[in-house]
Each structure stands twice: as C-alpha cells, then as structure tokens.
Amino acid sequence: MTFALALEIVLAAVVLTGAVWTIASRETLPAVAGFVAYGLLLALVWVRLGAPDVALTEAAIGSGLTGALLVSAAARLRSSEGPMAVERPDVILRVLAAVLSAAVTTALAISVLLLPDPAPTLATAAAENAAATGLGNPVTNVLMAFRAMDTMLEKIVLLLALVGVWSLAPDRLWGGRPGPRHHADPQGVLAFVARVLPPVGIIVGIYILWTSADHPGGAFQGGTILAAMWLLVMMAGLTDAPPVSERRQRLLLLAGPVVFLIVGLGGLAFGDAFLAYPMAYAKPLILAIEFAMIVTIAVTLGLLVAGPPEREAGS
Amino acid sequence: MSFALDIMTIVAVSVSAFFFLAGTVGLLRFPDTLTRLHALTKADNLGLGLLVLGLLPQAESLRGGIKLICVWIIVLLAGATVSQLIAYAARREGSQL
Amino acid sequence: MSAGTVFGLCAAVAVGLGLYGVITNPQPLRKILAFNLIGSGVFTFFGVVAHRGAAAGFGGDPIPQALVITGIVVAFSATALALALLLRLFQAAGSATLRADAPPSAGSDPAKP
Numbered sequence: 416m417t418f419a420l421a422l423e424i425v426l427a428a429v430v431l432t433g434a435v436w437t438i439a440s441r442e443t444l445p446a447v448a449g450f451v452a453y454g455l456l457l458a459l460v461w462v463r464l465g466a467p468d469v470a471l472t473e474a475a476i477g478s479g480l481t482g483a484l485l486v487s488a489a490a491r492l493r494s495s496e497g498p499m500a501v502e503r504p505d506v507i508l509r510v511l512a513a514v515l516s517a518a519v520t521t522a523l524a525i526s527v528l529l530l531p532d533p534a535p536t537l538a539t540a541a542a543e544n545a546a547a548t549g550l551g552n553p554v555t556n557v558l559m560a561f562r563a564m565d566t567m568l569e570k571i572v573l574l575l576a577l578v579g580v581w582s583l584a585p586d587r588l589w590g591g592r593p594g595p596r597h598h599a600d601p602q603g604v605l606a607f608v609a610r611v612l613p614p615v616g617i618i619v620g621i622y623i624l625w626t627s628a629d630h631p632g633g634a635f636q637g638g639t640i641l642a643a644m645w646l647l648v649m650m651a652g653l654t655d656a657p658p659v660s661e662r663r664q665r666l667l668l669l670a671g672p673v674v675f676l677i678v679g680l681g682g683l684a685f686g687d688a689f690l691a692y693p694m695a696y697a698k699p700l701i702l703a704i705e706f707a708m709i710v711t712i713a714v715t716l717g718l719l720v721a722g723p724p725e726r727e728a729g730s
Numbered sequence: 731m732s733f734a735l736d737i738m739t740i741v742a743v744s745v746s747a748f749f750f751l752a753g754t755v756g757l758l759r760f761p762d763t764l765t766r767l768h769a770l771t772k773a774d775n776l777g778l779g780l781l782v783l784g785l786l787p788q789a790e791s792l793r794g795g796i797k798l799i800c801v802w803i804i805v806l807l808a809g810a811t812v813s814q815l816i817a818y819a820a821r822r823e824g825s826q827l
Numbered sequence: 828m829s830a831g832t833v834f835g836l837c838a839a840v841a842v843g844l845g846l847y848g849v850i851t852n853p854q855p856l857r858k859i860l861a862f863n864l865i866g867s868g869v870f871t872f873f874g875v876v877a878h879r880g881a882a883a884g885f886g887g888d889p890i891p892q893a894l895v896i897t898g899i900v901v902a903f904s905a906t907a908l909a910l911a912l913l914l915r916l917f918q919a920a921g922s923a924t925l926r927a928d929a930p931p932s933a934g935s936d937p938a939k940p
Contacts, residue, residue: 416828419830420828420829420830420833423830423833423834424833427833427834427836427837430837430841431837431840431841431844434840434841434844434845434864435844437844437848437860437861437864438844438845438847438848438852438861438864443854443856443857446857446860447860450860450863450864453864453867454867457867457871460834460837460871460874461871461874463830463834464830464831464834464871464874464875464877464878464887465877465878465881465885465886465887466874466877466878466886466887466892466895468892468896469870469874469892469895469896469899472895472896472899472900473867473870473899476899476900476903477867477899477902477903480903481863481903481906484906484907484910485856485859485860485906485910488856488910488913488914489856491914491917492854492856492913492914492917492923495854495917495922495923495924496854498922498924499853499854499922499923499924502853502924502926503851503853504850504851504853508850508851509851512846512847512850512851513847515846515847515850516843516844516846516847516850517843519842519843519846520839520840520842520843521839523835523838523839523842523843523872524835524836524839524840527831527832527835527836527838527839527872527875528832528835530831530835530875530876530879534876534879534880535880536879536880536881536882536888537880537888537889537890538880538881538882538885538887538888538889539882541885541888541889541890542884542885553885553889554889554892554893554896556889557889557890557892557893558893558896558897561890562890562893562894565893565894565897566897569897569900569901572901572904573900573901573904576904576905576907576908577904579908579911580907580908580911583911583912583915604810604811604814604815605811605815607811608807608808608811611807612804612807615804633896635896635900716903719903719904719907720907722911722914723911723915
C-alpha cells in the first residue's frame, strides 16, 4: 500500500463522515453545513481522480451555489422544523429502508470491483480528433466540439429551470423583483467586501474561461464566479435585484443559447451537420459561443439563487 | 539548497497542521459563538499562512507562488468578513447559535 | 486496491446513505439534501470510470468528465427548482409537510394566488 493510497483512504473516510453527518444530523442547518463540507472534500476526490475541471465545477456549483441556496432555504424553513419531528417513520420502515440502501450499496460496490480490465476508454479517440479544434484541454474539446449538443441542451435546461422558478411567484407579483431588499451598513464589513472582491472575482472568472482552451477551466466555472460576485453585491445592498420582467436581462439570458443555436444552424447550412464547425473557424466560433455562454450562465445562476419574485417591480 | 527548502516545507506544513488542529479543537470545545470564532481565525490566518509559506518553495514558477499568496489573501478577507458578520448576528440574537 | 476502487466504494456508500435519507427523513429539505448526495455519489462513480480510462497522455477519459460537468450543473438547477417549490408550499400551506391530510396551520395564506 503506497502512501498516496493511504491518504486517499483517509480522504474517502472523511468524505463519508460528512455524508453520514448530513443524513444523521437532527437539525437542518448542521446537515446543510455537513453537505457543503462534503462537497468541498469531494472536489479533492475529483483532483485525485485526475479531473481538475470537474473539481472546479463541484467546488463552485455543487458546494458553493447549492450551499447558498440550501442555507437560505433552511433559514426560511426554520419555523417548520419542530412540528415535523413527530412525523419520523417508525422502526419497521427505517429497517426496510436500511436493507434497501445496503442492497443498493452492495450492488454498486460489486460493480466497482468488477469493472472490466483493461478499461474501455474514449481518450484515444478524443486525442486523435483534438486537431479538429486546436484546443489543448480535452474536456473543453468534448464539451464544445464533440458533445456540443449536450452543452447547448444544458443551457436550455438551465433556462427552463429559471422559468420554472419564476412561475412560482404569486400572480400579483409576476414580473417583480426576486428576493427581499437587502440592507447592509454602508460602513460595514459586507459592503466593504462587496466593493473590494467583485473586481478581482470578475478577472478570475473571465480568466478561468479564457484559460480553459488549454488548461483546466471552463465557461461554467467562470460563470459561477461571476454569478457569485453579482450575488455578493446584491446581498450587500449595493444594488437591487432587477425585476424579472426587465428586457435587457431577458436578452442576456437568451444570448448563450441563441448564439449556440445560430452557430449550429450555420453548421447545418454551410457544413456537414448541425453544430459542425469548419476547421479553419473552429476556435473563433467556439470562443464566441463561450463568451455568450458565460454571460448567460452568470445571469442564470445568479437569478436561480435569487429565487422567484417577492416584491413589486416598482419597489 | 533544495534539501533545505524541502525541510522548510515539511516544518511549515507540520506547524500549520498543528494550528488547524488547534482551531478545530477550539471550535469543538469553546463554550459560545464568539470564542469559537476566535479559534477559527487562528486556523485561517496562521494555519493557511504557514501552509502557503511552506508550499512556496515547491511552486514551479513565480506565477505559481503569487497565485498561492493571492489565495491566502482572499481566504483571509473572506474569513474576516464572515467572522465579523457571524459575531454581529450572535450578539444580536443573544448567542443562541 | 487502487485510487479508483477506494473512491468507487466511497461513491457506493454515498448513494446508499442518500437513498436511506430520502426514504426516512420526513422533511422535504432533508430529502433534497439526500437526493443531492445520491447525485454526487453517481457522479463520483462516473469519475472512477473516467480515471480508469486514462490513456493517450490524458489523466482520465475526458468524455465522462464532460458528462459529469453537465450533470452537476443540471443537478444544481433541479435543486434550485425543488427548493423554490418547497418554499412556495411553505408559504401557501404554512407548513412544509408532504402529508396530504395535514391541516392548514395558522400562518398559511392559501387564498393568495
């Protein structure tokens, strides 16, 4: 057993401790804290598995934004916790659930141990076709060129989720501003950080997008950082959430999927197939799509965390 | 020379591990929110600072070293802000957290 | 026993824990947490498969990694929608229970559209 393997076993044990804490905790806020810690440690697991792009995504979206959502939801639902405690299921259901979970775990564990050796892989195919776009990062190649259809549909799924969240507003508040109006002491710490951090955050976010051509990074990770900076500024009260009906915001939300769709249809008209990039223009086209994507992702993720409208548009 | 740098890395990272441990013990054992925050800032400032100091000789270039220091500064900023916000909230709610 | 196997077993346990949490915990917010646990376990499983497919100079097979990135983003949007639904239920019914026969509590406003 090598030293690295021993450390990985320790890491897996700590990750599982976080998972057990999330399920077993009596109160909700500690469970959410355990889940955020679990997600951040999982990002380390991804690094050990040789996937830095996924580690960035897990840390940013899986733990960061999801954690923000869960904490604010847990805070709002705090008054409902007491009455729910009487609904705990009886012992028989718990035992049956434990048996079922153990069965699923065993089945998955057996399939892990029985994975085929040598492992089938598409890495060689990805490497052979990497010259088609000239990008150095294979994951970006896959996301933007080989499986661009998945990425485009993912953007549309994000938009659909946002429309779903917006539609949960009461009728009279349709088109209003999401979330409460935040007030922070303008001389206080939060306002200070909301002035100092966003310039740095914007540079880091755009850098992560720019460097994803050859190094780990990507539009989603960069867009998440931009969304986080926007949320920070909103939470410090330095700016108010724009009303849901604002036209410019809706145009920004559409920019990513529309550019993607136009390039795709262009590929259909001038090339071989939908989303086929001509070899000479592959990199500029991908860059154009990615810049439109990061704007849409930043606005969409920020609005998903802000939630459905809770105030009138004029307030 | 590189042997001396490796020794420095090992020493600095070990001491930072001790500070992280001290911060965690403080989080678990101190009686109320404000004292726990005090323990956590030790982990943030000293622990992470020593960790970054220990990793600086192992950075592959000047850019890597500057990135490490930037990470430490941003974590300092975030940690300090969040500690103050939690402390204000704890004082308002009578330390029920 | 390699890194892939260790993390694969970790993923299997995470999925089992999440399943247990979804079934037994009565609070919808805890169910959403447990569901996210299942999702992250499945993604880690993907990661193990990708790690075993390391070839051609890459650290791992890039196709499953790209699929997982897509999956994490979609899981986040599903969580956001689920939490928005839960908060609306709490606002309309006054309690966050999923039981059909629960009486409306004092703080609810079911008349508000």
